[in-house]
Structures are given as structure tokens and as C-alpha cells.
Amino acid sequence: MKKFLGSNKLKTAVFISGTGSNLKSLIKFSLKKKSPIKINFIISSSSKANGLKYAIKFKIKRKIFDYKNKQKDEDLILKQLKKKDIGLICLAGYMKILSNNFIKFNGIILNIHPSLLPNYKGLNTHERVIQNKEKFSGCTVHFVSSKLDSGKIVLQKKVRVNKTDTPKKLSKKILKQEHILYPQAIMKLFANL
Numbered sequence: 001m002k003k004f005l006g007s008n009k010l011k012t013a014v015f016i017s018g019t020g021s022n023l024k025s026l027i028k029f030s031l032k033k034k035s036p037i038k039i040n041f042i043i044s045s046s047s048k049a050n051g052l053k054y055a056i057k058f059k060i061k062r063k064i065f066d067y068k069n070k071q072k073d074e075d076l077i078l079k080q081l082k083k084k085d086i087g088l089i090c091l092a093g094y095m096k097i098l099s100n101n102f103i104k105f106n107g108i109i110l111n112i113h114p115s116l117l118p119n120y121k122g123l124n125t126h127e128r129v130i131q132n133k134e135k136f137s138g139c140t141v142h143f144v145s146s147k148l149d150s151g152k153i154v155l156q157k158k159v160r161v162n163k164t165d166t167p168k169k170l171s172k173k174i175l176k177q178e179h180i181l182y183p184q185a186i187m188k189l190f191a192n193l
């Protein structure tokens, strides 16, 4: 990790599949002077991902891999990351599961998940949280490991679930916190080096 530090910012790739609101917040964060990262590359699993508009707006190189041939695409992605000297991958709503081979990537891979891990791994977290009448939910930034949503936790934020919350309302509330948490988690990682 240390080899990426110094006066240069850590070259970062963000992987998306959809709206890209976390991507947007990470780009904004990366442009701040205090930020230790620079976003050099965006990978999307879909050409229709709305988040690609931020790649265009902020003139960041982007590539789409649809995973029709997962191994081939992962190999191509790894090659691109190496060529661009990427040291950090931020998964932000990326709907593909990375293979064990991919996560041997020579750098850090982080993910953001909309629950208080280790609770509610996987999909449809807000629906399940509301169904179980939880008083709190939240979001978690964690290292990516070979098991889904199970890597070491970097940072979490708790969010209260109101009785009137629908999955949509809760998702909106948590997403707002995600946009604060992801940059904070990256700052924390660097502070601990």
C-alpha cells in the first residue's frame, strides 16, 4: 500500500452498474485537495448505467464489460488496471461478483453495502430490514474478500428506521449517508498507514 503514497494521489478505479450516485460523491471527494485518491478509470457492467454520465462529465476514461465471458472480461479488466497503475478499486453498486482470481489484484478493493454488516448481506436489504421491523439499519464500507459482503469492515454508519419507512424511503436515507461514509472510509484507511 505504501508504495502508492507520496506526493502522487492513489490511482483509483470505480466499478458501477447503475445510478452511480456513490461514483458522483467519490469523484467530488477525489477533486478535493485533501483527498488521497484520483479517479482515473470507471468500469461499468452495462452500457445503460446512468452513472456513465459522470465519466463523461468529468472526462474520466471508462470501459464497459458485460461479463458475457466472465473470465475473459476479468482478465481484460486486470490488464487495464495494471496498465493504468491502479492501486485502489472502489465497488459502488457493482452488480457482478468478482472471482477469487480477480481479488488477488495487487492493491486494495473496497465495497459499500447498504446495511449494517454482517447483517443483511446480499440483495434487497431494505425490504428485509423493514420486514423484520429493525429499529436501525445503515451502511458499511468493507474490504472485498472471497465471500460476498464479508470482508473486514472499514467503517459503518447507523441509520434509524422509522415505522413509516418504505424500502424506497429507507434506501434514500441510507444512500445519503453512503455518500458521506465512502470518502470517510478512504480517509480512515490512509490515516492508519
Ligand code: GRF
Binding pocket: 016, 017, 018, 019, 020, 021, 022, 023, 051, 092, 093, 094, 112, 113, 114, 175, 178
Ligand atoms: C448503493 O446502495 C450501494 O450501497 C449498493 O448499491 C447502491 C448503488 O447506488 N451496493 P449508486 O449506483 O451508487 O447510486
